[in-house]
Amino acid sequence: MVSEKDSKETAEKKIIAAAREVFLEKGYDGARMQEIADRAGINKALLHYYFRSKEKLFMGIFVEVISILIPRMKEAMSGPVSLKRVIEIFVDSYHEIMLENPNLPAFVVGEIHRQPELVVEMMKQKGFDINMLKFFINQQVQMGHIRPVDPVQFMVSLVGMSLFPFIGKPIIKGIMLDGDDAKMLEFLTERKEFIVEFVLKGLDYAE
Amino acid sequence: MVSEKDSKETAEKKIIAAAREVFLEKGYDGARMQEIADRAGINKALLHYYFRSKEKLFMGIFVEVISILIPRMKEAMSGPVSLKRVIEIFVDSYHEIMLENPNLPAFVVGEIHRQPELVVEMMKQKGFDINMLKFFINQQVQMGHIRPVDPVQFMVSLVGMSLFPFIGKPIIKGIMLDGDDAKMLEFLTERKEFIVEFVLKGLDYAE
């Protein structure tokens, strides 16, 4: 009973790990069941034994990825602290996630484009919600800590600034930084501080 | 001779138009030669008559897209005008391009991820170069118009803020704006002014 469960779990987990790799690398259309099986070190038929179809396997992976992402975004929006701290946490969170999963941004962008409604529905279902942040920003405005701004404009700016370095990494490195890895690393290191300062100034934040 | 050229050009152009549509919509892996032929209203074999392979056809489209994009980005970086005006032109350019080609951002992101070196090489070859803007920003710093900033950090911020609304449109609309089209339109309309003001403040720009 024990060893049975064990082997099932390891096999299933090997599949999930491999599928995650391949789907994140190649996207749904570019991914091949055979390659997933190969990377998992198992027979292709076993994929269909555990997950009925490519679609089902993909959805499993996608749900998992979203489920990991959402809590970390919520976490950044929840602490009842200073605006500066909220922004810092937000930026740090994004950088950490993206450094750990280099293929994530392109993957998510691709899925948003492929099945927008589904992604939105899933994010909603997983409890992604920006009302708390909206409230927080409006409060900061009322207290006179920052100038009057649309919280959505602010948020889109923050996310855009945080995400784009990873989405456009090859362009930034290849064209703006002479293809120099060291420069890119330096750029990313400085990026966090830059964003925080830039955004706070953009909001007329008075410390 | 004349009509021959005409029919060839119209057939070729119908193919290019259809291929552009399909590739931008579905990406390289998701695109099907049959669908391109159908949308062009021609036989699939004719695709291979004009363009030898899917790869070749795709590259043609991709070069074309990049070739349209680059000049408009250079244009924004060239005018010897005020920083504010440069940013305005930049933001306007991006918005115009993205409104005209809704599938462009996801497509480009996908290609950057699929063949980073190739995209970089192609952009370089097409004359994409940020040295002028770097110089301009450094000049502005020296003249005391803005605080000292890394031009690359600035530029990535500007592009990120401009692009992200289009990349993440379904999320913004679906989750942040209650799926309300009118709100989304309003958001995009206000976006341009917001970015200009936000960025200028972020740079400590003194008018």
Place this chain on the structure above:
DNA sequence: TGTATATTTGACCACCTGGTTAAACAAAAT
């Protein structure tokens, strides 16, 4: 006109794709 040349097509092909199945194998349960 007839002939050469370019364009367009239907039929076809080899290969790859996701997916199935029956049988072998391993492990628990009795």
Place this chain on the structure above:
DNA sequence: ATTTTGTTTAACCAGGTGGTCAAATATACA
């Protein structure tokens, strides 16, 4: 020990894929 249950595999399949080709059609040329 043997049956029962769950796991893993090799072999296979139908449909789709990019790509080809010879024939048909249109066009330019003499």
